[in-house]
Amino acid sequence: MTNAVISLKNINVVVGGHTKIIDDLNLDIYQGDFISILGTNGAGKSTLFNTIAGNLAPQSGQILHNGQDITQHNAVQRTKMIARVFQDPKMGTAPRMTVSENLLLAEKRGEHRALRSRGLNKEKLVEYAAITAKMGNNLDQRLQTPTGSLSGGQRQALSFLMATRVKPELLLLDEHTAALDPKTSDQLMAATNQQILDNQLTALMITHNLEDALRYGNRLLILNAGKIVLDVNGSKKQALTEDQLLTYFTF
Amino acid sequence: MSMIVSSIGQGILWSILGIALYLTFRILDFPDMTVEGSFPLGAASAVTLISHGVNPFLATLIAFLIGSLAGLATGLLYTKGKIPVLLAGILVMTACLSINLRIMGSANISLLNQKTIFTNTFLSHLPKYFDMVVLGLLIVSVITLILVWFLQTEIGQAFIATGDNVTMAQSFGIQTDRMTIMGLMLSNGLIGLGGAIIAQSNGYADINMGIGTIVIALASIIIGEVVFGNLTLNERLIAVIMGSIFYRLVLLGVLQLGFSTNDLNLISSIILATAMILPQLRKYFKLESMMKKGGSNS
Numbered sequence: 001m002t003n004a005v006i007s008l009k010n011i012n013v014v015v016g017g018h019t020k021i022i023d024d025l026n027l028d029i030y031q032g033d034f035i036s037i038l039g040t041n042g043a044g045k046s047t048l049f050n051t052i053a054g055n056l057a058p059q060s061g062q063i064l065h066n067g068q069d070i071t072q073h074n075a076v077q078r079t080k081m082i083a084r085v086f087q088d089p090k091m092g093t094a095p096r097m098t099v100s101e102n103l104l105l106a107e108k109r110g111e112h113r114a115l116r117s118r119g120l121n122k123e124k125l126v127e128y129a130a131i132t133a134k135m136g137n138n139l140d141q142r143l144q145t146p147t148g149s150l151s152g153g154q155r156q157a158l159s160f161l162m163a164t165r166v167k168p169e170l171l172l173l174d175e176h177t178a179a180l181d182p183k184t185s186d187q188l189m190a191a192t193n194q195q196i197l198d199n200q201l202t203a204l205m206i207t208h209n210l211e212d213a214l215r216y217g218n219r220l221l222i223l224n225a226g227k228i229v230l231d232v233n234g235s236k237k238q239a240l241t242e243d244q245l246l247t248y249f250t251f
Numbered sequence: 252m253s254m255i256v257s258s259i260g261q262g263i264l265w266s267i268l269g270i271a272l273y274l275t276f277r278i279l280d281f282p283d284m285t286v287e288g289s290f291p292l293g294a295a296s297a298v299t300l301i302s303h304g305v306n307p308f309l310a311t312l313i314a315f316l317i318g319s320l321a322g323l324a325t326g327l328l329y330t331k332g333k334i335p336v337l338l339a340g341i342l343v344m345t346a347c348l349s350i351n352l353r354i355m356g357s358a359n360i361s362l363l364n365q366k367t368i369f370t371n372t373f374l375s376h377l378p379k380y381f382d383m384v385v386l387g388l389l390i391v392s393v394i395t396l397i398l399v400w401f402l403q404t405e406i407g408q409a410f411i412a413t414g415d416n417v418t419m420a421q422s423f424g425i426q427t428d429r430m431t432i433m434g435l436m437l438s439n440g441l442i443g444l445g446g447a448i449i450a451q452s453n454g455y456a457d458i459n460m461g462i463g464t465i466v467i468a469l470a471s472i473i474i475g476e477v478v479f480g481n482l483t484l485n486e487r488l489i490a491v492i493m494g495s496i497f498y499r500l501v502l503l504g505v506l507q508l509g510f511s512t513n514d515l516n517l518i519s520s521i522i523l524a525t526a527m528i529l530p531q532l533r534k535y536f537k538l539e540s541m542m543k544k545g546g547s548n549s
Contacts, residue, residue: 079424
């Protein structure tokens with residue numbers, strides 16, 4: 001009936017009994033979509049992510065994965081197909097475990113973990129050196145370093161690599177560059193874009209950076225008061241300007 | 252001399268508690284009060300079984316299983332019942348007081364003339380107290396090796412990640428509640444095992460033997476950390492064993508000063524508090540020496 005990877009059908013999320021955060025929202029996310037999501041604080045962006053990831057149950061509506069209803073699946077079950085990068089650099093990695101241990105942990109995303117040796121061998125380390133080198137921030141020099149002593153930029157780059165270590169069907173990027181300085185943020189954003197294109201990932205990215213939202217991705221959404229007020233893709237998206245975007249922000 | 256050997260032996264036997272508590276206190280990152288219940292629970296179970304004629308090695312293993320049930324109770328109250336972990340531990344610890352009385356039938360059971368794991372022709376040929384050291388080292392080595400192996404398995408790594416960053420662990424599909432319960436069961440199982448072994452070494456089980464055990468276990472962790480500083484995870488387990496021995500030697504020194512064994516819990520707390528304050532003192536003195544340097548330059 002639909003070829004969307006993830007479909008949201010008439011989703012309503014109510015918090016505290018009466019405040020409607022997501023209001024009858026419909027969204028089809030297609031294979032290969034790289035969608036930027038804009039919206040003011042309180043527009044429902046994070047709630048939307050929590051609903052898709054399964055951390056928050058909608059009051060009504062359905063979430064479909066390749067046409068199958070997954071509304072009742074919990075967050076841990078959904079990690080089989082959905083990966084997430086958080087805004088806070090502290091959230092995405094285990095601080096006392098090394099960079100390579102974190103990457104190894106990410107390889108089992110959503111899978112059964114057994115009582116057998118973790119298998120952190122030389123081949124793995126060579127492979128990790130290669131993938132971390134692509135992020136261009138010396139992460140490859142720090143494979144044996146506990147992530148707690150990395151810089152914020154390195155941690156976010158690592159979080160991104162971990163989320164995509166096993167190709168997710170949907171990648172959720174929750175303002176993953178927002179906590180970084182402008183230069184590091186630009187660098188991580190460019191690396192993110194490159195990886196999404198190279199690996200043909202399907203991604204949803206929350207951002208407050210209008211420039212990033214316009215420059216990256218094939219599709220752009222604006223959320224306001226729990227509703228999608230703008231959904232454009234392709235050439236229409238490319239024709240958009242920052243000034244046009246600002247008209248959708250109502251205060 | 253024999254007192255030093257005795258202290259080292261005690262240190263080795265009690266290090267089982269330090270290692271067990273390390274799993275919750277340092278890896279899962281919360282203080283588990285269940286310890287004060289699961290320790291006498293293990294002792295009561297093993298001693299009662301032995302006095303009913305059960306093989307002491309089997310009785311010691313059963314003490315592990317029963318101890319892990321106490322951990323299971325705390326784990327379920329904490330993860331499923333959403334009771335704060337400190338309170339969940341206190342609830343189980345308190346409940347254990349009654350359970351231990353039920354198991355033992357009286358407040359104290361002696362193992363006089365009973366076979367224990369220390370009853371062995373080889374051990375009995377050793378000089379006094381060396382049986383504790385030899386058998387203790389053997390048991391502690393086996394436990395440490397199993398834990399080192401376990402922590403490097405896929406489940407072990409998921410367990411560490413759960414204590415390190417629960418949000419991240421969940422976002423990679425780790426069942427963090429199960430990991431927490433498993434950690435509490437493993438930890439309290441080992442504490443029950445420690446209780447069983449120490450009761451056999453002492454020759455009796457007593458209803459009050461759990462009092463102060465969490466401080467002793469914490470002291471071995473903290474002293475190990477203060478003495479050895481930054482270490483890898485595996486080295487840390489060894490540091491806990493060393494810390495436990497140091498603690499006993501310090502205790503011996505203090506008792507030699509003329510304190511009585513009635514003061515033990517006070518002394519334990521002071522030793523632990525001192526070890527915990529030490530890093531702050533170091534920082535303070537470094538700061539002062541820096542200020543002096545700054546002053547002389549101006």
